[in-house]
Amino acid sequence: MDPTVSTPISESSNITDLVVTNRNGVKGLSEMGLKTLPKQYIQPVEERITVSNILPQESIPIIDMSNWDEPKVSESICDAAEKWGFFQIINHGVPIEVLENVKDATHRFFNLPAEEKRKFSKENSPSNSVRFGTSFSPEAEKALEWKDYLSMFYVSEDEASALWPSACKDQVLEYMKGSEPVIQRLLEALMKRINVKEIDETKKSLLMGSKRINLNYYPICPNPELTVGIGRHSDVSTLTILLQDDIGGLYVRGNNDSWVHVPPISSSLVINVGDALQIMSNGRYKSIEHRVVANGSKNRISVPIFVNPRPDDMIGPFPEVLVGGEKALYKQILYSNYVRHFYKKAHDGKKTIEFAKI
Numbered sequence: 001m002d003p004t005v006s007t008p009i010s011e012s013s014n015i016t017d018l019v020v021t022n023r024n025g026v027k028g029l030s031e032m033g034l035k036t037l038p039k040q041y042i043q044p045v046e047e048r049i050t051v052s053n054i055l056p057q058e059s060i061p062i063i064d065m066s067n068w069d070e071p072k073v074s075e076s077i078c079d080a081a082e083k084w085g086f087f088q089i090i091n092h093g094v095p096i097e098v099l100e101n102v103k104d105a106t107h108r109f110f111n112l113p114a115e116e117k118r119k120f121s122k123e124n125s126p127s128n129s130v131r132f133g134t135s136f137s138p139e140a141e142k143a144l145e146w147k148d149y150l151s152m153f154y155v156s157e158d159e160a161s162a163l164w165p166s167a168c169k170d171q172v173l174e175y176m177k178g179s180e181p182v183i184q185r186l187l188e189a190l191m192k193r194i195n196v197k198e199i200d201e202t203k204k205s206l207l208m209g210s211k212r213i214n215l216n217y218y219p220i221c222p223n224p225e226l227t228v229g230i231g232r233h234s235d236v237s238t239l240t241i242l243l244q245d246d247i248g249g250l251y252v253r254g255n256n257d258s259w260v261h262v263p264p265i266s267s268s269l270v271i272n273v274g275d276a277l278q279i280m281s282n283g284r285y286k287s288i289e290h291r292v293v294a295n296g297s298k299n300r301i302s303v304p305i306f307v308n309p310r311p312d313d314m315i316g317p318f319p320e321v322l323v324g325g326e327k328a329l330y331k332q333i334l335y336s337n338y339v340r341h342f343y344k345k346a347h348d349g350k351k352t353i354e355f356a357k358i
Ligand SMILES: COc1cc(/C=C/C(=O)SCCNC(=O)CCNC(=O)[C@H](O)C(C)(C)COP(=O)(O)OP(=O)(O)OC[C@H]2O[C@@H](n3cnc4c(N)ncnc43)[C@H](O)[C@@H]2OP(=O)(O)O)ccc1O
Pocket: 122, 128, 131, 133, 135, 136, 137, 139, 149, 151, 152, 153, 210, 212, 214, 230, 233, 235, 236, 237, 306, 308, 310, 311, 336, 337, 339, 340, 343, 344
């Protein structure tokens, strides 16, 4: 073999080592200027989105929260959570500056040298609650996903100040704080519709007892049509509050095999129901499958806040929804077992919830 001709990076068997094991992330790979997608990222045909299964005329609801105490706003929220499981909110009260700052902070973190980000990988992180990683569950996946992430489980302000990356911690904490009233309002509205009149301490824990925030980074991809940014999944949260930038690429499951794009709207937040709320509402509110495509010309970021039960909560359908004799569709399960089950496998659409079905 001619020693001056090196093996194209896209054919290197060391791609997984480079990206996953050595924690360079897929951003490191993207920046090597590769011309073709490495085989490790090629998804089976059925997992790729094509124009034929996109519904361009459909859209998830957009809800104006400026008069959030008006009954029609609550109605729109509940209708959207029942029908779509996804909606966008505008005029929600989280200051635009807070949103812009957290997007800047996300770029700042991912633009750090690999050795700085590696300090937060599973092996090196100063805390189990902060993790820098790539794809979703690389050990369990047949094909990798074209995404890096930083995931932070909120324990306390002190822990966050001490252990979260300084490139982003202040802005992330501000965003979490700023979104608190929105989360409360959404949950109050959703609870009223299902006969839960008061969010007492027990319900508060079940609905919003813990939070995880992820910073997602989807770098430019040489063959975006052959891979995914995130594969089909539903979130395991109660609610997810998602901030996306202006690039687009999030798709929500419509009817049958179709997908509906969630277009970026400046200063809006995307809200979706997660599996925990589907379970607690006994299926009334739907956690809908969604996915993210890769992009051939732009680096995309998104910042989801996962609002969850506490890990040690037992979750199941609320008694209030079963009061009229409705049959429980889900059993009582320990929330941390549910999440462990989710992380143990590759993204697989709506399959996680089968773990909780009676
Ligand atoms: C990354 O791409 C994603 C991520 C998501 C995420 C959505 C959500 O996170 S929604 C809310 C999740 N809920 C919670 O986080 C509840 C609180 N958490 C816990 O109770 C614990 O983290 C635990 C789930 C019980 C696990 O803790 P522990 O038993 O101490 O074990 P660990 O060693 O920390 O982890 C076990 C196993 O889980 C995987 N894992 C843990 N944390 C993460 C993370 N932040 N991101 C990805 N995977 C994680 C990991 O595989 C661990 O296995 P190892 O082989 O590494 O040991 C949605 C969509 C996406 O694309």
